[in-house]
Amino acid sequence: MKNENQNELTEKQRENKKEDKKALKKFVFFMLMAFGIGIVCGIGGTVLGAAVREESLRMAIQEAMERAAIFGGYIVTTGLFLASVLLYRKCRKEYAAWDEEDEDVLTGIETKLSYILWFSNLIMYGSYFFFSAGVWAVDILEIKYAIEQNDTGFWIALGAVFVNLAYALVTACIIQQKAVNLSKEINPEKNGSVYDIKFQDKWMENCDEAERYAAYKCSFKTFKVMQLVGMVLWVVCLIGQLSFGTGAFATIIVTIFLIIQTSVYSVQGIYFAKHPSEVMK
């Protein structure tokens, strides 16, 4: 018996070696390709960085960013809001006309509601971006100068940035509330208010095995994609740091994000290995 197990182990080790050898060639190729892309980006970044350091070009970029940051936020929020309203009204109409038999109608409604929730999150996270970009473009550090010079333009621009943030957050909340409430009407077993801090946990508690399985698959896909996105962002931040003098802050933040992501996943995996009964809860 012991000899049989030993033979199986050796066979498995041979299989592992073969699999690793096969995958290694592809891995080395991708590493070399990434190295090449890195060199091109680095050289390109250095050349572009030198060009952007020209004062007139820098001013032009800052002005364009200021306009984009202030107006772009309103345009994006309004566009996504209108799209959400149209979809929501369609959902309401279809649900009112539903004959309680045709399942495809409800599937269609729930798909549209998923898009609405996606748009609401885009509005919310987009508002964070436009707020940061707006505050940078308006150059909030010049506030003391603006007070001394009584610069009305500065205050109007700054006000527009803050109003945009509030507009986006309120809009996102309204859309989410409407979509979630309709979903609760369609699925009466679901509970929870979008204004509840623990809404995500409460909603998950109401989900059955099929819905949880779908959520877990989505989460794993997100984890895999964010690993790759994190690496790309690190490269971009590094180029910014070396070529545009953006400093190490962005690079540090990205690496912190990657470390937290992988650690949470690993710690949770270790916990479930020790407490397998918790997996099905």
Place this chain on the structure above:
Amino acid sequence: MPLKNNLKEYRARLGVNQQEMGKLAGVSRQTISQIERGDYSPSVTLALKLAKLCNVTVEDIFEYEEDENEE
């Protein structure tokens, strides 16, 4: 999917719609719909619950057929 089922037939015998079936089984209408279409294979616990509701055995509702490609 190698799991075929007759859930729709047994649900019709019970005289309940998918929403009501879901409520009795403790799952959503969507899950009942997905099971009936063969898009989702229930867990052992859920399969047993459904069988008990329909007053039949699990094997009456669900049939496992070997995938031809697996052979």
